[in-house]
Amino acid sequence: MFRRLLASAAALVVAAAAIVFIDRAADAAAASVSITATQASNGTTTLTYRATVLKAGAIREVTMAIPAGTTGRVTSINGTVSSVTRTVLRWRPTRVTNVAVGARLAIPLYGLKLPAGGPWTLGFKSIGTAGQVITSGAGVLQPLKTYTAAVAVKATNPIPAQTTNLTYQATVTKAGTLAAVRMQLPTGATGTYSTINGTLTVDAGYATWKPKSPLNVATGARLAIPVNGVQLSRYGGTMSLTVSATTPTGTVLSTGAATIAFIAPPAEMPVLAAAGFASPPAGCPDTWPTTSAENAKPGTGDWVIPTSMNGTLAAYLTQVSASCGDSVDLKVTSGNPVSVVAYRMGYYAGLGAREIWRQDDVPTVLQEAPTTGGASADGKPLRMTSAATWSKTLSIPVDKNWVPGTYLIKISDGTSATYAPLTVRDDTGTKHALMIQQATATWQAYNSYGGVSFYTGLDTGSGRLTFDRPYNEGQGSGQYLTLEQGLVFWAESKGLDVTYWTDNDLDQYGGQLPTRAGTLFLPGHDEYYSLRMRAALSQAIAHGVNVANLGANTAYRVITFTDETRRAWDIDRYTDGYNSTTWRYQGDAYASQPLLGADYICPVLGNTLTTGSGWIFDGVPNGTALPGFIAGEVDYVWPDLYKQPGLTTLAAGTGACRSNGRAAPMHVTAYTAPSGARVLNGSTFAYGCFLVGRCPSNWTVPSPDAASQKAVATIVANITQWVSRGTIAVPADTTAAKIRVTVPKHPLQTNTQP
Missing domain, CATH: 2.60.40.290 (Immunoglobulin-like)
Known part of the structure; x- marks a missing residue:
């Protein structure tokens, strides 16, 4: 043998x-x-x-x-x-x-x-x-049967900021005596951990499981180690977690990594009551003229302030918005008699405005300089610049002649001039096809008149901003002329059933949004949102209101209005600097992407968008170049943030980040909510300024030519018809509406933070 x-x-x-x-x-x-x-x-x-x-x-x-x-x-x-x-x-x-x-x-x-x-x-x-x-x-x-580690990690509740149980699985690739399994925990995880059939220790982001006694394992055996009681970070994403099984001497029996997604759905928002509408005050109408009827009235180009009249004259209103029956106070610093003229902004045969009210030879004083200071309740310096102590120059009655719309109040002493913006709401309870929002909170964040803005002054900028001072951008108009006039001009040139309100109104009257409009347009730069503003937008979508965000960087920073007057708002820049000022700092569930479809990436100076073949470009030849359309700031679809079911990318391009020169993708997105509401995220600032062929003077963007203006007008029309589910019919024409007066281009302050 x-x-x-x-x-x-x-x-x-x-x-x-x-x-x-x-x-x-x-x-x-x-x-x-x-x-x-x-x-x-x-x-x-x-x-x-x-x-x-x-x-x-x-x-x-x-x-x-x-x-x-x-x-x-x-x-x-x-x-x-x-x-x-x-x-x-x-x-x-x-x-x-x-x-x-x-x-x-x-x-x-x-x-x-x-x-x-x-x-x-x-x-x-x-x-x-x-x-x-x-x-x-x-x-x-027969071929030798071999095994890979085939690592897998499973979670019972893979939701950031919540508690879950994780099971780490791996296949033994080498037989031996199992002494320990080392498992990488999700980034930022905490908790009171537990397991079974062994002991668990946690250190430096890893959990190590040891059996009660050494285990002999054969090749091909499948390990499954539970780690219970894991409190996930509020920041999720797709994570690669490693697993390694070893013998008492350190010989590796299995090692590998698995990918698992922790994606936060949209954060729950408080419910806002939908308050009713009061009867119109005496002398105010129950209904207002149609957009077409209003724009058929004589317009004027006298509203334009030439740059030769830029000077020290400045003014502000004591209300951001008003409705018929209100009275708004104007405060002016000049020392010379001034004329005060209210212009309703619109189309008006291309002249852009109609004179509504005026008062000449109004005496003024040279007001004292604004003050900067103040502290929060816990002693944090707010560095708020305010001109609240200025004396009233005159009161302006908002009566039946003030058709709801956006207004520029022009104040001039004959040598220098400035604007003070006002939005007049329609508070009759009439539901309009379209509402255009004015980004007043964002205008104020970038306002450094007299001292400090959120971004500039006293090294670190302010922690509280107030509307009790003039705007130093846009000749006193804030960011209205640079980014928002174009949408107003375009919508009224088409005769759309359009109405208006502001960020402040979204905070105050947000529960009424479904009864005020079927579709909401957000402007080019609507960055600063309170909790009530975000809740109102989320609630409106859930109730079927369509939203077209014709901008980027929307609902990016979180603010709190200080009281019911909404004359000032606070922002937390003390917890973690610029980070703690953002909604996303509250957790991935509060990012803009879960709400609107895409999220901010960085500021850009101006890059070309090339049109494609989707419905958004109907009527625009495929391959048309739009130089400078990817401008201001841009959004894109972050792979590790929540994506609404059915989210699609309608257009894409690339910009160069102003901070580091790196390429930044830009995605125009759309989805349909369970309510049937359609939501589009435009992901660039440029829609409004292209519609009037006048973009900010400090962008590295050529002035949009007639072809680019017409193409963007067609794109906006396509967006309007899609997002409104066809309820807004945009009249077709062969040329984009032209503004017949020369309006100065103004520089635009934008976020320099990534």
Whole structure:
């Protein structure tokens, strides 16, 4: 009988080969040849050939076929191995070995590296010392079964800011004694952790599980280690988490990583009451003229302030918005008599405005300089610049002549002039097809008149901003002329059923939004949102109000109005600097993308958008270049933030980040909410300024030519018709509306933070 002795010290190097050993058929079935493969600890394969002895005798040699392409350094036991051909090896015993009929031979070959493929039919033959065939046949070698770690991590509740149980799974790739499993925890996770069948320790972002006693595990065994009570960070994303299983000596039995997504759905918002409408005050109408009827009235270009009249004269109103029956106070610093003229902004045959009210020879004083200071209740410096102590110059009655719309109050002493903006709401309870919002909170954030803005002054900027001072941008209009007049001009040129309100109104009357309008347009730069503003927008979408955000960087920073007057708002820049001022700092659930479809990435100076073939570009030839349309600031779809079901990208381009010059993707997105509301995110500032062919003077953007203006007007019309579900029919025309007066271009302050 064949006995195992000491292994031979000789080794045979096997090279790749292409010849297959062919065994003769005689007595093959009776030989019962079998060939098995096992994986060695060094990664090579051991083949064991077994066969039944058919004829007694002393073994002289055994020849065995190996798969073509096999390599390695081959050894065996109780004999030496040599090569007959590239696919046949010969084993010779180191001493006389007699075998009887029926005995079972077992010849191991160590150190082989098998090729891919299989199974293989391989011959086996044993020859006796007298030259007789002791046994002969063929066996089938199945490919070696190998295992990968196949790591997986599963979560019972993969929602950021919530508690979940994680199960880490891995396949053993090397047999041994399991002593520990080290598992990477999600970034920022905390909690009171627990597990089963072992102990758990947590350190430096890893949890290590140890069994109650060492476990012997075979290759292919599947590990499943629970880590319970994991409190996920409020910031999620797609994370790659590693798993490693080791022996008491540190030998790795399995190692790998798995990807798991922790994606936050939109944050729940407080419910806002939908208050009713009061009856119109005495002398105010129940209904207002249509947009077409209003714009058929004579317009004027006298509203324009030439840059030659820029000076120190400044003014502000004591209300951001008003409605018929209100009285608004005006405060002016000049010292000279002034004329005060109210202009309703619109189309008016291309002149852009109509004079509504005026008062001439109004006496003024030179007001004291604004003051900067103040502290929060907990002693934080607010650095608020205010001109609240200015004396009133006059009161302006908002009566039946003030058709709801956006207004610029022009104050002029004949040498210098300025604007004070006002929005007049329609508070009759009439539901309009379209509402355009004015980004008043954002205008104020960038306002540095007399001292400090959110971004500039006293090194770190302010923590409280007030409307009790003039705007230093846009000749006193804030960001209205640079970014928002274009939407007003376009909508009124088309005769759309449009109404208006402000950020402040969204905070105060947000619960009424579904009863005020079917579709809401957000302007180019509507960055600063209170909780009530965000709740109102979210609630409106849930109630079927369509939203077209014709801008970017929307609802990015979180503010709190200080009281019911909404004359000032606070922003938390103390917790974590610029980070803590953002909605996303509250957690991924509060990012803009879950609400609107895309999220802010960075400021850009101006890059070209090339049109495509989707519905948004209907009427614009495919491949049309719009130089400078990717401008101001841009949004894109972040892969690790929540995406609304059915979210699609309608247009895409690339801008260059102003802060570092790196490429920034821009995505125009759209989705339909469960309510049926359609939501579009325009992802660039440029819509409004292209509609009037006048973009900010400090953008590296060419003045939009007639072709670009017409293309963007067509795009905005397509957006309007899609987002309104066809309820707003935009009249077709062959040329974009032209503004007939020369309006100065103004620089625009934008966020320089990434």
